[in-house]
Amino acid sequence: xxxxxxxxxxxxxxGFELIQRVPSQLHTPxxxxxNAISGITIVGAILASGAIEGQxxxxxxxxxxxxxxxxxxxxxxxTDRMLAMFHSKKGDK
Amino acid sequence: xxxLINFAYIVASILFIFGIKMLGSADTARRGNQxxxxxxxIAVVAVLLTSGMNYTWIIAGLAIGAVxxxxxxxxxxxxxxxxxxxxxxxFGGLASLLVGWxxxxxxxxxxxxxxxxxxxxxxxxxxxxxxxxxxYLKLSGKMGGNATLFGGQKALNxxxxxxxxxxxxxxxxxxxxxxxxALIALSLLLGVLAVIxxxxxxxxxxxxxxxSFSGLAASAAGFVIQNNVLIVAxxxxxxxxxxxxIIMCKAMNRTLxxxxxGSFGAATxxxxxxxxxxxxxxxAEDAYYVLEAAQSVVFVPGYGMAVAQAQHxxxxxxQILESNGAEVRFAIHPVAGRMPGHMNVLLAEADVPYExxxxxxxxxxxxxxxxxxxxxxxxxxxxxxxxxxxSSPIYGMPIIKVYEAKTVYALKRGQGxxxxxxxxxxxxxxxTRMLYGDAKDTITTLVTQFKD
Numbered sequence: 001x002x003x004x005x006x007x008x009x010x011x012x013x014x015g016f017e018l019i020q021r022v023p024s025q026l027h028t029p030x031x032x033x034x035n036a037i038s039g040i041t042i043v044g045a046i047l048a049s050g051a052i053e054g055q056x057x058x059x060x061x062x063x064x065x066x067x068x069x070x071x072x073x074x075x076x077x078x079t080d081r082m083l084a085m086f087h088s089k090k091g092d093k
Numbered sequence: 094x095x096x097l098i099n100f101a102y103i104v105a106s107i108l109f110i111f112g113i114k115m116l117g118s119a120d121t122a123r124r125g126n127q128x129x130x131x132x133x134x135i136a137v138v139a140v141l142l143t144s145g146m147n148y149t150w151i152i153a154g155l156a157i158g159a160v161x162x163x164x165x166x167x168x169x170x171x172x173x174x175x176x177x178x179x180x181x182x183x184f185g186g187l188a189s190l191l192v193g194w195x196x197x198x199x200x201x202x203x204x205x206x207x208x209x210x211x212x213x214x215x216x217x218x219x220x221x222x223x224x225x226x227x228x229y230l231k232l233s234g235k236m237g238g239n240a241t242l243f244g245g246q247k248a249l250n251x252x253x254x255x256x257x258x259x260x261x262x263x264x265x266x267x268x269x270x271x272x273x274x275a276l277i278a279l280s281l282l283l284g285v286l287a288v289i290x291x292x293x294x295x296x297x298x299x300x301x302x303x304x305s306f307s308g309l310a311a312s313a314a315g316f317v318i319q320n321n322v323l324i325v326a327x328x329x330x331x332x333x334x335x336x337x338x339i340i341m342c343k344a345m346n347r348t349l350x351x352x353x354x355g356s357f358g359a360a361t362x363x364x365x366x367x368x369x370x371x372x373x374x375x376x377a378e379d380a381y382y383v384l385e386a387a388q389s390v391v392f393v394p395g396y397g398m399a400v401a402q403a404q405h406x407x408x409x410x411x412q413i414l415e416s417n418g419a420e421v422r423f424a425i426h427p428v429a430g431r432m433p434g435h436m437n438v439l440l441a442e443a444d445v446p447y448e449x450x451x452x453x454x455x456x457x458x459x460x461x462x463x464x465x466x467x468x469x470x471x472x473x474x475x476x477x478x479x480x481x482x483x484s485s486p487i488y489g490m491p492i493i494k495v496y497e498a499k500t501v502y503a504l505k506r507g508q509g510x511x512x513x514x515x516x517x518x519x520x521x522x523x524x525t526r527m528l529y530g531d532a533k534d535t536i537t538t539l540v541t542q543f544k545d
Contacts, residue, residue, distance in 0.1 A: 011332075030117065043140045050150065051146070052146070057199035060198055065154030
């Protein structure tokens with residue numbers, strides 16, 4: 001558990017370092033892109049819904065899995081659509 | 094096999110890190126997003142390799158979720174982006190809550206650490222879910238965007254927070270299911286109560302914070318199931334969301350605590366000095382003659398442009414002005430609109446060239462050389478009271494100094510005040526003319542005038 005906490009703290013600092021200054025133009029894609037990453041909880045949902053026994057846990061995991069998948073798939077696709085707009089415009093110039 | 098899975102998690106984490114880094118720069122952003130989605134794919138494939146799983150529910154869940162997500166993502170209009178991001182965010186939060194709950198349902202005698210992690214996943218996930226839901230309702234206009242306040246609100250929130258701590262203690266020590274259910278209910282309630290007192294103009298901050306929370310919820314879920322990739326990815330999102338919220342707060346000259354706990358203006362009842370003068374209305378025709386002669390024009394878009402869906406008409410006008418010999422810029426305030434970067438997305442959708450977009454700090458120094466500034470549905474971000482009136486609640490907030498331009502046209506639906514309820518002294522200035530009506534109609538009329 002302590003090791004996990006250690007990883008958490010390191011990842012936090014890394015996150016701060018990575019995104020010190022973001023141009024405001026990218027705020028929305030950054031947000032929706034990182035939002036898709038937060039759907040990583042999908043891994044936990046898969047583990048829970050794939051359990052062999054324990055009906056309650058499977059049901060909860062199944063609902064979690066649907067929600068997390070919406071979050072992941074929708075999040076990445078929307079972000080890509082947005083960034084494609086930024087991109088094509090640059091290509092014109 | 095376990096070794097392989099863990100190795101795959103490390104690869105996924107690295108891809109997330111690179112993905113987020115690349116999202117922070119315009120040239121690499123799209124690739125960054127694709128890289129982070131590749132990381133997600135690897136993580137999902139890896140966990141599927143876990144031995145001893147029943148795949149029926151997994152495949153069904155993945156399929157249903159993927160279809161819903163893909164269809165929604167394809168269908169949404171760019172103007173509907175803020176509420177969609179809020180909604181997806183809420184889903185992520187709820188998923189983390191359920192993962193924590195499912196773990197407890199499967200193994201009802203958690204150790205103290207795991208128990209604490211379950212509580213955190215439920216608490217943060219629950220707040221993220223209902224908070225995002227309220228934000229979604231406010232952003233999509235299904236619920237009034239104003240701050241909802243009632244007496245004893247803060248006391249109630251404090252009481253709930255206290256109850257959560259108490260229940261958390263009971264749960265960790267006794268593993269009683271009722272304590273868990275009560276925690277779930279209170280977390281969901283707290284999410285609602287935390288967001289309803291926050292008004293529309295503060296939404297960019299709220300969305301950024303909720304974004305950060307959804308990451309932390311995933312991280313907490315990672316502690317529950319002792320999984321590194323959840324912890325790392327969730328924490329990265331938590332940190333990036335926090336940075337965004339801080340950027341947003343700076344753009345409003347407020348602290349995070351102030352946005353979350355102090356309701357804007359309403360709490361103090363202070364609306365600044367009385368304003369002298371009157372608002373002078375103009376017609377589109379008047380504006381046409383001035384614009385025709387203008388050498389440099391700055392557009393200042395705000396939430397009103399999003400509401401009127403005027404971005405395409407605005408782009409057309411900008412093009413005409415440019416071919417007419419004027420220098421055209423768009424000045425974008427960091428908190429214009431309802432989510433971070435809202436205006437950039439809309440203008441990108443309308444194909445406004447990147448070179449014409451200017452940030453506030455770049456445009457302010459040259460504002461006095463600008464012939465015409467056109468304010469489209471922006472209000473508080475151009476209110477000179479932020480610079481001049483020390484008694485104003487928004488005093489000190491950085492603004493786009495359109496009042497320094499030779500002529501200002503303010504497009505506005507009616508005579509009302511902005512979200513903050515403040516009177517905008519800009520509208521009473523000698524050099525300001527009001528163009529009342531729907532922003533899209535007004536701009537379209539101007540475009541037609543030029544074409545004739």
